[in-house]
Amino acid sequence: MSEFDEFDDFDFSLPTTHGARQAYRALVQGVAAVVPSHGxxxxxxxSALGLALLAPCDAFVDGEHFRLDLFVDGEPYIEGLLAHVVRRCDAGLVACSFDGPNRAQEEHLDKLVLEVQKRQIAERKAAEQRNEESKETTRDIGADERS
Incomplete structure (x- = not known):
């Protein structure tokens, strides 16, 4: 009996629900997709499972399959991703799901999403730090005025 046998019955799977996001979706800046057949x-x-393009809703057709290349800050990042349109929104968004990315593409997608998350966490911490410093400055000024 191993010291880790108590974990044999533990289930790491997540329940699947229709309509719910199944992966963390990160808002990005500086990322573009070239769809050779569209622009x-x-x-x-x-996310690791798909993306949302800022595109006119009539630029794509529901269920349409296509190949795309991702660029980060103008530099090629992932080439030849297969995807299809899941939903088109009136707000100029086209939601797409990836169709079986290969291992290298998956790794690049995971890295991109992780880097975006790390940047967002760093930005949030910096904003919290500035807010805290602002509060301390306000308290110090208030204390000086009472003196």
Whole structure:
């Protein structure tokens, strides 16, 4: 009996629900997708499973399959991703799901989403730090005025 046998019955699977997001979707800046059959579009958000393009709703057809290349800050990042349209919104968003990315593409997608998350966490911490410093400055000024 191993010291880790108590974990054999533990289940790490997540329940699947229709309509619910199954992966963290990160809002991105500086990411673009080139769809050779359609053109260049800014990417609004991305996950390991798909992305949302800022595109006119009539630029794509529901269920349409296509190949795309992702660029980060103008530099090629992932080439030849297969995707299809899941939903088109009136707000100029086209939601797409990836169709079986290969291992290298998956790794690049995971890295991109992780880097975006790390940047968002750093920005949030910096904002919290500035807010805290602002509060301390306000308290110090108030204390000086009472003296």
């Amino acid at each position: 260049l579009y800014a990417v609004r958000d991305i």
